[in-house]
Amino acid sequence: MKGKFVLSVSPDPLPELPVERGPSNAGVGDWVPGIKHTNLAKYIDGTRKAQIKFPQRVLIDPFSGPGRLQVKGEGFTRDGGAVVAWRQSQRSLCPFTQVLVGDISPERAEACAARLSALGAPASSFIGPASETVSEMVVKVPKGALCLAYIDPYNLEFLSFSLFETLAKLPHVDFAVHFSLMDLSRNVDMELDPDRARFDDASPGWRCRIDTSSISKKQLAPWFFQDWCQQIHNLGFTVSREMPLVTDRLGHPIYRLVFFSRHYFPNKIWDDVVVKSQNLSFGF
Numbered sequence: 267m268k269g270k271f272v273l274s275v276s277p278d279p280l281p282e283l284p285v286e287r288g289p290s291n292a293g294v295g296d297w298v299p300g301i302k303h304t305n306l307a308k309y310i311d312g313t314r315k316a317q318i319k320f321p322q323r324v325l326i327d328p329f330s331g332p333g334r335l336q337v338k339g340e341g342f343t344r345d346g347g348a349v350v351a352w353r354q355s356q357r358s359l360c361p362f363t364q365v366l367v368g369d370i371s372p373e374r375a376e377a378c379a380a381r382l383s384a385l386g387a388p389a390s391s392f393i394g395p396a397s398e399t400v401s402e403m404v405v406k407v408p409k410g411a412l413c414l415a416y417i418d419p420y421n422l423e424f425l426s427f428s429l430f431e432t433l434a435k436l437p438h439v440d441f442a443v444h445f446s447l448m449d450l451s452r453n454v455d456m457e458l459d460p461d462r463a464r465f466d467d468a469s470p471g472w473r474c475r476i477d478t479s480s481i482s483k484k485q486l487a488p489w490f491f492q493d494w495c496q497q498i499h500n501l502g503f504t505v506s507r508e509m510p511l512v513t514d515r516l517g518h519p520i521y522r523l524v525f526f527s528r529h530y531f532p533n534k535i536w537d538d539v540v541v542k543s544q545n546l547s548f549g550f
Contacts, residue, residue, distance in 0.1 A: 283377040310355055322408040331369060333378030370393070395426075414441075468494065
């Protein structure tokens with residue numbers, strides 16, 4: 267990929283529909299388009315030749331939101347992740363043949379699908395918790411299709427491991443996952459109490475694997491993340507070397523962007539995308 271990669275700001279095809287503005291309704295962080303969506307688009311472009319070899323190409327986004335967002339401090343809106351991915355697949359001449367989006371809110375899931383459909387995407391919406399809707403999504407995937415699962419929950423407690431176990435049944439699936447470090451760092455020590463269970467779905471049985479006598483409180487969050495990566499590896503996937511760390515303006519960790527695949531090539535492309543991040547232009 268030569269030159270600068272520009273994540274453009276495109277008009278909202280359906281501006282009357284809901285817009286994501288974050289939990290406080292003040293807008294999302296600028297790192298959402300600047301890091302998350304830009305790396306997603308760059309990856310899709312980087313794998314365009316490989317994707318062309320597959321007649322069926324499916325995007326799976328079970329935490330899609332309404333398909334449109336507003337960044338804090340900006341007076342305009344931007345595409346959500348699924349819409350960014352669809353537009354990029356078109357630009358890269360490898361359009362997804364199915365786009366499966368979901369949200370626990372019917373209004374948000376249907377808004378995302380409507381925006382995608384307005385842009386010509388073959389979109390379907392699924393309503394409910396992601397841990398449940400992915401089973402419905404898997405049924406819709408054509409045999410032999412190449413799938414990209416874009417997994418972006420707000421908090422770690424929604425990153426159910428069963429979601430990955432279900433999607434792992436697909437023979438050709440790669441994952442781009444946003445793992446919430448802020449939630450983990452703030453709460454993991456309290457979650458050692460077996461009467462609490464916020465993180466149990468994210469990494470079932472994790473308390474049985476940790477030796478609390480030889481680990482400090484500061485080491486708990488890094489240990490949990492590495493243990494989660496090991497459980498992903500046990501499903502037959504290789505976790506990428508490059509895991510961009512997203513921080514807030516004070517330098518506190520918010521997310522890690524984690525990519526994993528069963529094959530060498532997708533991981534190499536992801537690593538290359540991240541390493542070349544100095545060539546980003548966010549279109550701000």
